Amino acid sequence: MTDTALTTENLTVTYTGNREVEALKGVSVEFPANQLTAIIGPSGCGKSTLLKSLNRLHEIQPNVEISGDVLLGEQSVYNTDEPVPELRRRIGYVPQTPTALPLSIYENVAYGLQIHGDYESKADLDDRVEHYLRKVNLWSEVEDRLDAPGAELSTGQIQRLCLARSLAVEPDILLCDEVTSALDPVSAETVEETLESLKDEYTIIMVTHSMDQAKRLADEVVFLYLGDCIETNDTRSFFENPQHERTAEFVSGHTVVGDDDDDESESTAAATTVAAER
């Protein structure tokens, strides 16, 4: 059994906007170290919510209440004296939309190191930028135009730039929010290959709405449904031998149709997530 990198303990997230919605209802999951865990589930069931609550990224939004805790190894994420930015640095986050920072390609990767003052000299910084661009298989495509704006790259390249940027601050854990959903199939494949090559070194937690992607990439799968964690298992058992009826239905492609109550709260949860993410 592998070590656990991150654990959620009875994590509850409530959006307290116009209508109060419990997006996560006491989720307790363990994310194993140096593996890729995929969080799957139907839209609006709390996937992104779970991901963002792992490094307290929620706190930048208004009207969110969180109870329960997240443990990074032994350390509590929510009850700690450590400044939140330092925590987030150890739990990196790659947003869903590939977005270059308004800087050059070089500066995009160097930025994290610069704000943390985490390099010795300009030469050291150069080395690291090259190192991480190589790691995401982007170096050969950009080495002759490092000073060009990051935003001028293609969407697929930008997403790999985002990965390099996140890796540069040496996080223990990488949170990826549907990182291939905005990409064309070819770019998505390149990003998947990159993730594949990274997963031995990093603990990656990835939200995906593609079950094929989860099958291809993930070591572990967490299945969320309407804010509840229904099942977690290693990928093979999860898809071949689902333990829970809902999982079986979801995996077989028959979208789970609950009773009317369920449907309503699902759509509300979806609406609220969208509202909160705006």
Place this chain on the structure above:
Amino acid sequence: MDRYAKQRLFGLLARGAAALVVAVMVLVVAVTIYRGGRVFLTDPAIAITPPGSRYMLEGDGGFLHAVLGSLFIVVPATVVSAVLAVSTAIYLQSDYSSERFSDVVNMFLNVLWGTPPIVYGVFVLTIIIAIGARTSLFFGIVAIAIFQYPIMTRYTDEALRSAPEAVKEATYGLGGTRFEAALMTFRAALPGIIAGIIMGFARGIGDAATVLFTTGRSTNMPGGLFEGATTLPVLIFDQAMSFNAEVRSHAYAASFVLIVAVLALIIVSKLLAGRYARYAPGGRHS
């Protein structure tokens, strides 16, 4: 009427409206440039010649005093206002301020934006009277800065608002502080912010009503921060009212200088914003 006839009708109306606006605009600019250019280009020195003692009566000398007055008032006012506006907008858009508070402040800023500039002029004038001061360059700067502030703040606020949320999230995701995230959003919004500052500058340099009450209509060269002065728009107003044809023709020359300056400013801002737009998320399209 069938659907396609409606479509044609709408197209016709839209084109008509656009043509009307463009025609009026072209007319104003063309007449100013043509008539102003005719006066100005035969004797460009009038823009850099101080006014003679009987300038407003007979048009001896030039209107350097108004050119300098405009610069001395609008440049400092823009700097002060831009600093305040950008700080306010960053505060309103950042996670330091609640959404409701931002909405209320924005509503007031919109009201201020719609307030006629003469109101600002009178407002500052009452202060001048209350503290027993005289109209001067300084109070012109104050009035113009107040006038520009809501314009620049709203522009900056909109620019920051349209910067992608992912920029902020990514900065936080790297371990950035709230300040660093705000700074990054600022960089992403820079093209829009520059446009807002230039727009404020252009409105400031073109406004007569605020300056009229606060700086006066001096016909001497600006003598100091607490001395009276005048600006191009006020001068143009005074010149255009003159009985002397020579003085009236100088109004066209002054208008020419003003309109060319504003045009140049807008071109510079486009170039500058374009430079930063390459870096903005979404690339050149934004």
